[in-house]
Amino acid sequence: MRVLVASRNEKKLKELNRVLDNAGVTGIELVSLRDVAEYPETPETGADFVDNARIKTADGVRHSGLVTIADDSGISVDELRGMPGVLSARWSGVHGDDAANNRLLLGQLSDTPDERRGAHYVSVCVMELPQEIAVAAGMDTVNVAEGRWEGRIAREEQGVGGFGYDPLFLPDEEPGKSVAQLSAERKDELSHRGKALAKLVPLLERLSRLETA
Template identity: 60%
Template sequence: MAVRVLVASRNAKKLKELRRILDEAGVAGIDLVGLADVPPYEEAPETGATFEENAIAKARDGAVATGLPCVADDSGIEVDALNGMPGVLSARWSGRHGDDAANNALLLGQLGDVPDERRGAAFVSTCALVLPDGTTTVVRGEWRGTIAREPAGDGGFGYDPLFLPEGGTGSAAELTPAEKDAVSHRGRALTQLIPALAALA
């Protein structure tokens, strides 16, 4: 019988991504469910100072509320010239949560006079797996690149149109989902979680 594992997200893309990574790793016996598949529960606001704190808090809330092992991630972009900001504030950098266009416009404005060689950045994803007994596994994936001078591509979401991955030829928004999984920060973090998830199955 499959072990149910909660992914503390309403983002169907995140569920699909983890399913693909489990399939590619040959891990069977895990039934991934999202927040839409379990009774609603009180979710703590994301007030952590780090991606790690936010991911652990989300996963712990999910495990306690449902009695299921719970995976949660917190991710964002760290820009070298901004001392690692927006960081945990990535989704609400412009003041409105999830307004990708406004967030991108603000970031471009802040980097207006920054020369190309100082436009380094990294997408960061921290994933936490919390079991009902409180056992916690935390992993971190990073994807280095630079910030472009204008957006390109219409795939992906968030800062993808501005992010030029190291060694790539275009923006993250110009990659196919499979290409992005293979190299992205979340793909790298989730791959590190595979042994802990496989142990549950």
């Protein structure tokens, strides 16, 4: 069964593929927005991560007819009362400018002592099914999974891997290392998105059986 991952970020597609491979799920072909006919995308104006992910999945199902998975994720910093949160990707004012976002966050925390630099990543993954597939599979049309990753914000960027705020986020499980210094496999094991995606695996496994039944 073809499943649309409503993103152009190839790293997200690879991450879900690794999660499925590790779980031994076969029969699911993941495709990205680059692999389907282009369609108009609704602006992500949701008040929270769930709203934004559901905007993306609704577009995907409506225009492609495929089961669609989308995630909305971000970082919440204790000292900033949970911000950037849903604004993480455009914290500096330009969507997707990781370098500018990281510079701004470091500047905002420049005088913050280590004991007050706590933060956590949040990922909300939504999988939406076309009505006929949901009925055939005996599943809800909209399925929501959330993952959270605790850590703190470094005083400078560390490592060159990952994306977003990864060079600044020091996970609790790996003292002294940023996410950008972890292997892809270790990141999958620990990350907010990996945790959320793992919760969708049983549903994707059910869909793979439906296709071959």
